[in-house]
Amino acid sequence: xxxxxQHPSWVICKSGTSVKIECRSLDFQATTMFWYRQFPKQSLxxxxxSNEGSKATYEQGVEKDKFLINHASxxxxxxxxxxxxxxxxxxxxxxxxxxxxxxxxxxxxRLTVV
Amino acid sequence: AQSxxxxxxxxxxSEGALVLLRCNYSSxxxxxxxxxxxYPNQGLQLLLKYTTGATxxxxxxxxxxxxxxxxxxxxxxxPSAHMSDAAxxxxxxRNTGNQFYFGTGTSLTxxx
Numbered sequence: 001x002x003x004x005x006q007h008p009s010w011v012i013c014k015s016g017t018s019v020k021i022e023c024r025s026l027d028f029q030a031t032t033m034f035w036y037r038q039f040p041k042q043s044l045x046x047x048x049x050s051n052e053g054s055k056a057t058y059e060q061g062v063e064k065d066k067f068l069i070n071h072a073s074x075x076x077x078x079x080x081x082x083x084x085x086x087x088x089x090x091x092x093x094x095x096x097x098x099x100x101x102x103x104x105x106x107x108x109x110r111l112t113v114v
Numbered sequence: 115a116q117s118x119x120x121x122x123x124x125x126x127x128s129e130g131a132l133v134l135l136r137c138n139y140s141s142x143x144x145x146x147x148x149x150x151x152x153y154p155n156q157g158l159q160l161l162l163k164y165t166t167g168a169t170x171x172x173x174x175x176x177x178x179x180x181x182x183x184x185x186x187x188x189x190x191x192x193p194s195a196h197m198s199d200a201a202x203x204x205x206x207x208r209n210t211g212n213q214f215y216f217g218t219g220t221s222l223t224x225x226x
Contacts (some may be wrong), residue, residue: 006157034213043204043216044158093157097212105150107157 003027004096007104013084014111021079024097025093028104029074032097035067037090038108042094052076075103116141116207120217126226133192135220137179137205145186146208149179151201152219158204164188175199195198200224 006013010099013019023033036044048069049057056069065090069082081088093108117212121136131133139145162173162195169181179190188205 004157010155043218044214046213049211049213055127091155095158095214101206102162103212103214105158106174108155110155 004104004106006094006109008093008109009107011112012108013111015085015113016083018080018082019084019111021081021092021094021111023077023079023106024095025075025096028096028098029072029079030096030098033071034095034097034103035069035077035079036093036095038093041089047079050094071074081111084111086113089113103106116145116209116215118205118207118215118217120205120220121222124221124223125217126223126225129197130194133190133195133204133222134201135190137188137190137217138186139188139205141207141209146219147153147181148208148214149188149190149208150157150179150204150216152204153186153201157217157226161190161203163209163222178222189199192226195222195224197226 005024007022033050035047037047038044046059047062049070050071052071059062071077089112091108095103095105117140119138148163151161152158161177162171164171164181172178177192178190203220206214207215
């Protein structure tokens with residue numbers, strides 16, 4: 001299966017700053033990637049669909065100006081949390097669409113905003 | 115629309131006992147169903163999936179699941195629990211756009 005790598009694995013940032021999370025498909029050209037958020041003890045919630053070369057599609061209730069997604073190449077999608085607040089602290093996970101049925105997930109990024 | 119319900123947010127079993135994690139789904143189209151496992155502070159690892167064909171699906175680590183359309187269920191089982199099976203398990207349904215919708219998860223504890 002596809003190997004998906006996220007960087008960083010964990011990050012601590014100050015309230016009001018921005019932080020960028022990278023999702024790389026190491027061995028597969030991914031036209032579509034997905035970003036999920038997971039709060040403690042809860043399930044994964046789809047935030048947005050990232051499409052290479054075009055604008056991301058955001059799920060209802062997700063602020064596109066706060067969670068900036070860029071998918072400039074077939075192997076890299078980035079999620080930037082702008083003006084982070086403590087309530088943005090969460091576990092962020094990306095996945096790569098492979099074929100018609102598969103999705104491979106990154107190892108996740110733990111964001112803590114202090 | 116797709117949705118997934120996992121009954122029981124916490125399940126405890128003794129080592130060597132049967133593991134049964136329940137999942138029911140709702141889908142407006144023939145579903146693609148998945149079970150993932152998540153260890154602390156890690157991403158998701160695919161255990162098994164159902165797309166088409168045989169309704170009893172075997173996955174990694176001795177897990178299997180059976181798709182029952184009449185019951186809209188996709189329960190996960192393992193005959194004999196190991197300590198290493200302790201983790202969070204997520205059932206998911208995939209839509210035609212390859213977006214996944216996850217259940218709320220079941221935390222499995224294995225008692226020695």
